[in-house]
Amino acid sequence: xxxxxxxxxxxxxxxxxxxxxxxxxxxxxxxxxxxxxxxxxxxxxxxxxxxxxxxxxxxxxxxxxxxxxxxxxxxxxxxxxxxxxxxxxxxxxxxxxxxxxxxxxxxxxxxxxxxxxxxxxxxxxxxxxxxxxxxxxxxxxxxxxxxxxxxxxxxxxxxxxxxxxxxxxxxxxxxxxxxxxxxxxxxxxxxxxxxxxxxxxxxxxxxxxxxxxxxxxxxxxxxxxxxxxxxxxxxxxxxxxxxxxxxxxxxxxxxxxxxxxxxxxxxxxxxxxxxxxxxxxxxxxxxxxxxxxxxxxxxxxxxxxxxxxxxxxxxxxxxxxxxxxxxxxxxxxxxxxxxxxxxxxxxxxxxxxxxxxxxxxxxxxxxxxxxxxxxxxxxxxxxxxxxxxxxxxxxxxxxxxxxxxxxxxxxxxxxxxxxxxxxxxxxxxxxxxxxxxxxxxxxxxxxxxxxxxxxxxxxxxxxxxxxxxxxxxxxxxxxxxxxxxxxxxxxxxxxxxxxxxxxxxxxxxxxxxxxxxxxxxxxxxxxxxxxxxxxxxxxxxxxxxxxxxxxxxxxx
Amino acid sequence: xxxxxxxxxxxxxxxxxxxxxxxxxxxxxxxxxxxxxxxxxxxxxxxxxxxxxxxxxxxxxxxxxxxxxxxxxxxxxxxxxxxx
Numbered sequence: 001x002x003x004x005x006x007x008x009x010x011x012x013x014x015x016x017x018x019x020x021x022x023x024x025x026x027x028x029x030x031x032x033x034x035x036x037x038x039x040x041x042x043x044x045x046x047x048x049x050x051x052x053x054x055x056x057x058x059x060x061x062x063x064x065x066x067x068x069x070x071x072x073x074x075x076x077x078x079x080x081x082x083x084x085x086x087x088x089x090x091x092x093x094x095x096x097x098x099x100x101x102x103x104x105x106x107x108x109x110x111x112x113x114x115x116x117x118x119x120x121x122x123x124x125x126x127x128x129x130x131x132x133x134x135x136x137x138x139x140x141x142x143x144x145x146x147x148x149x150x151x152x153x154x155x156x157x158x159x160x161x162x163x164x165x166x167x168x169x170x171x172x173x174x175x176x177x178x179x180x181x182x183x184x185x186x187x188x189x190x191x192x193x194x195x196x197x198x199x200x201x202x203x204x205x206x207x208x209x210x211x212x213x214x215x216x217x218x219x220x221x222x223x224x225x226x227x228x229x230x231x232x233x234x235x236x237x238x239x240x241x242x243x244x245x246x247x248x249x250x251x252x253x254x255x256x257x258x259x260x261x262x263x264x265x266x267x268x269x270x271x272x273x274x275x276x277x278x279x280x281x282x283x284x285x286x287x288x289x290x291x292x293x294x295x296x297x298x299x300x301x302x303x304x305x306x307x308x309x310x311x312x313x314x315x316x317x318x319x320x321x322x323x324x325x326x327x328x329x330x331x332x333x334x335x336x337x338x339x340x341x342x343x344x345x346x347x348x349x350x351x352x353x354x355x356x357x358x359x360x361x362x363x364x365x366x367x368x369x370x371x372x373x374x375x376x377x378x379x380x381x382x383x384x385x386x387x388x389x390x391x392x393x394x395x396x397x398x399x400x401x402x403x404x405x406x407x408x409x410x411x412x413x414x415x416x417x418x419x420x421x422x423x424x425x426x427x428x429x430x431x432x433x434x435x436x437x438x439x440x441x442x443x444x445x446x447x448x449x450x451x452x453x454x455x456x457x458x459x460x461x462x463x464x465x466x467x468x469x470x471x472x473x474x475x476x477x478x479x480x481x482x483x484x485x486x487x488x489x490x491x492x493x494x495x496x497x498x499x500x501x502x503x504x505x506x507x508x509x510x511x512x513x514x515x516x517x518x519x520x521x522x523x524x525x526x527x528x529x530x531x532x533x534x535x536x537x538x539x540x541x542x543x544x545x546x547x548x549x550x551x552x553x554x555x556x
Numbered sequence: 557x558x559x560x561x562x563x564x565x566x567x568x569x570x571x572x573x574x575x576x577x578x579x580x581x582x583x584x585x586x587x588x589x590x591x592x593x594x595x596x597x598x599x600x601x602x603x604x605x606x607x608x609x610x611x612x613x614x615x616x617x618x619x620x621x622x623x624x625x626x627x628x629x630x631x632x633x634x635x636x637x638x639x640x
Contacts, residue, residue, distance in 0.1 A: 045575040045604040154574075176579070207621045212578070212598050219577050219600075250601070250622045267632040309629035330603035334618050340626050348625035489579050489595070 002426045005175065005182040008151070010036040011406035012399065013171050013188035015158045015224045018047025020378030020391040021194035022141040023098075024399030028192070029148035031403035036186050037150055038173050040157040040195075040219055040492065043142045048197050048216050048379060049388055050138060052327030054257055055129035057389035058095035060115045064126060067092055073128045077120075078290055080385060081519065082237040082358045082537070084555035086365055087384040091393045098393045099130065106140050108133040111325070119256040121281040123273060129256070133325040134388070156184055157492045159425060161191060161227040162415035167372025168231075169411045172421060174492055181429060181488035183422055187412055190373040190402035193224035194395060197379040198356035200441060201500050201507075202241075203449040205353035206249045211441060215244045215251045215352045225360040225380050226499035229506055234370045234541045236362035236382035238503075239510035239521050241354040241454040245286050245293055247306070248350040250334070254326045255349070256282050259319045260308030260342070262292070262349065270296070270304055277311035279318055286349070290520070291456030293350045298457055305346035316343050354454045354520075356503065358385040362539060367398030370541075375402045383537065383555075429491050434484035437493035440475075444501055447471050452508050454520040461524045465512040472505050509547050510538050558599030558616060559606070565613035566590045572605035572614060581605070 012028040014021045017039035025037045039046050059070040070092055074080060103109040109132045110116070117127035145152065155177040162169050168191045173184040199214040200221055212218040229235055246255045260277045262270040262285050269275055270292055271285025283306075286292055296302030308316065319342065323332055334340075340347070361369050361376035362383055368375050375398040376382075378391040386393075451468025452460060479498065485491035516530040517523045535554040540547060558580060559572070568589035573581035578598045583591035601622070605614045 041577040041579070042575045045602070045608070046577050050577055051602055051604060051607065155579075179582075210597070210619065210621050212600055213622060214600070217577055217600055217602065218598070248625050250618065250624055263632050265632060266634045303625075305627065305629075305632060307629050307632060327602070329607060330601045330616055330618075333603070333606070333616065334624065338624065340624060344629055345626040346629040346632055348627075492579075 001422065002429055003182050004185060004422065007185045007187070008036050009410055009412065010034050010186055010188040012190045012192060012402045013038065013186045014192045014194060014399070015171060016047065016194040016196060017043030017142070017152065018194060018196050018378060018391065019049045019137070019141070019388055020196070020395030021192065022145050023392050023395030024192040024194060024375070024377055024402065025145045025150045026141070026148060027396040027399030028403040029145070029150050031400065033403035033406045035150045036153065036188070037145065038153045038156045038158050038171070038186065042154045043152055044139050046138070046219070048220065049134060050217060050327065051135065051329065052137065052325050053134035053388045054131060054322045054325035055119050056099065056109070056132050056392070057128055057386050058099050058130050059092040060096055060099065060130065063115055063117065069126050070128045073126050074386070078287060082240055082383060083385060084383045086555050087363070090365055090397065091384060091386060091390050094393045094397060095389060098396055102392070105144055107137050118280050119282045120284065120287060122284050123281050127280070131322070135325050135327065153184065157495065158223060158227065159495050160421045161224070161231055161374070162417055163231045163371055164411055164415070168374040169415055172418060174425070174488065174495070176488040176492045179487045181491050185418065187410055189408050189410055190375065190405040192375045192377060192398050192402050193228055193361060193380065194376070194378045195222060195224040195380060196220045198222035198225070198503060201356065201445065201448055201504060202353040202453060203445040204251070206251050206350060211438070213249070213251045215246055215253045216355065221496040221500050222356055222360070222380060222503050223496065223499045226502040228361050228369065228371070228374060228376070229502050229542060231371060232542055233374060234362040234539045235360060235506050236537050236539045238359045238382070238507045238540060239514050239538065240359055241507065241520060242357050243290070243351050243354050243454065243520060245349055245351045247331070248348045250331065251352050252328065252331055254323070254328050255286060257319065257322045257326045257328065258282065258306050258308065259311055259315060260306050262286060263305050263307045263346065264296070264301060265303065265305070277308050277315060279315050294456045297350065303348045303350070306349050307346040308342040309344060309346065311343065358382065359507070366401040367394055368401060373402070373405050425491065425495065428483050428485050428494050431484035434482040435479065437483065437485065437490055437497050440479050440483055440494070440497045441500070443475055444497060444504060447475060448504050452504070452511055455522040456520070459522045459524040460511050462512060465508050469505065469508045469512070472501060472508065476501055506540050509549065510540050513538055513549055558596045558601065559593055560615050560617050561590055561593065562613040563590045565611045567611045569610060571608050571610065575604045575608050577602060577604060
């Protein structure tokens with residue numbers, strides 16, 4: 001048996017030290033809570049914001065005037081279909097406070113001297129993304145958390161959450177700081193789940209042989225969504241998978257940092273918005289026509305290029321600076337080494353594989369789930385999108401409310417399920433041969449991509465999804481028998497695949513239930529978009545080992 | 557593959573192994589000065605190691621599979637196709 005070496009007691013345990021997790025930890029500690037934060041890697045460089053960001057969705061009253069200006073623009077964006085309006089309003093109302101806080105802490109929110117909004121914008125319409133310099137954001141937030149006495153456990157991925165009759169009661173983690181694994185138990189009165197964006201569920205689109213070439217960090221595998229699912233937490237909007245786009249073949253987010261025009265090979269602009277590079281708006285074409293790159297390729301009219309030539313030297317320098325703020329220094333280094341100059345060269349763009357973002361834990365206005373004391377924040381919130389801005393703001397909101405549980409008594413006993421779960425993970429480590437995590441992950445990706453992929457140009461159906469659900473069950477049984485890990489790192493990866501499998505199941509049952517085509521969810525057996533389902537969210541959860549589902553109205 | 561450490565310049569501090577989000581490196585401070593690039597296929601090319609190395613001793617090498625596809629921008633124009 002892998003030994004249990006450390007135990008902690010906390011008012012609030014935070015899972016994941018990305019933007020949302022660190023903000024939750026900071027807010028909870030500000031209210032006097034004892035906070036333990038666990039991160040799979042190191043909070044200084046983990047998560048989607050590891051090396052930076054350059055645009056932050058927010059409302060700044062002196063720039064926008066009424067909040068409805070930002071709300072309306074935001075709700076026009078691709079993922080806004082998963083947004084409950086009261087949560088969006090709370091996010092936007094709280095955003096000026098968080099932006100100013102960050103600025104005071106040393107994250108430069110006014111790199112041009114004042115609040116300035118640019119990118120992801122339509123010509124002539126209001127702009128809602130604050131241009132900022134986030135290159136140091138993770139270090140600043142880590143320092144702020146430490147200053148408040150937050151105990152940060154790095155290299156400690158969480159394996160399971162536990163609940164008792166009252167609500168959430170703690171988490172089990174793995175110490176992966178060395179080759180030998182050991183368990184860590186954190187008894188907690190409240191838990192904030194913040195493990196971010198989900199990659200590695202579908203076969204990597206640009207490079208099928210390179211599983212880790214994903215647009216967001218491939219260490220994001222939705223761990224705490226799956227852990228929450230296992231203890232009966234409501235998940236929502238799981239069928240609304242997302243596909244990002246960006247340069248090929250190096251998969252990377254940050255397309256809005258590029259200032260150029262998307263063009264056909266004959267030079268015509270792909271979209272109607274701009275005809276020459278524009279620092280202030282960027283080219284919204286790929287935000288609006290999300291299937292553009294794939295459409296162009298499959299119709300033979302592609303490929304599509306991002307063309308920044310024709311921009312002034314000053315604007316090209318601005319883009320280069322913004323790419324550093326966004327954390328795209330690896331891309332810049334590579335382009336420099338290869339002699340790729342955006343002023344002269346057009347770079348091919350394409351779509352990436354499906355991911356989960358704004359598909360996950362359903363939260364209320366305070367960030368709390370249906371399990372008492374279990375909160376969620378960041379890209380894994382199921383009913384509000386908003387990228388870095390929403391992660392920062394809702395992280396803070398969730399931590400603030402999670403701290404209210406500090407006045408309850410702590411359940412210090414070992415959770416009832418802890419022994420069984422420790423034995424489960426120990427068995428993977430004690431097995432001498434079997435299936436590696438890579439093998440299991442590729443097998444899962446094959447099933448997901450073949451039976452549950454989303455559009456464009458890929459369809460789902462009742463028969464395909466039913467088959468996929470059956471095959472996932474088969475894979476699960478095989479994995480339970482055969483998965484093996486030779487060190488702590490591999491055991492962490494094996495646990496990630498187990499989590500991804502749970503998310504795949506939740507996704508497939510949800511996709512089967514949504515009997516219409518909507519956005520990227522394209523059903524060959526229900527080809528139309530049903531207006532009656534427009535503002536309907538599908539909630540899924542597990543109860544006594546069975547999957548339950550219920551429709552609810554989007555909160556307006 | 558992925559991070560390439562200049563072993564001459566490396567101070568053996570292990571910061572790269574500590575900050576890497578993917579545990580690409582393995583560093584046994586007792587036995588090894590220079591961290592081992594143990595899991596190159598798990599590198600995301602995020603540049604954290606490059607940015608945080610105090611000796612500037614790390615460079616990333618992008619695998620051929622990750623090459624950026626690009627053309628001279630002035631070739632984006634109608635092609636002269638033979639008249640039918």
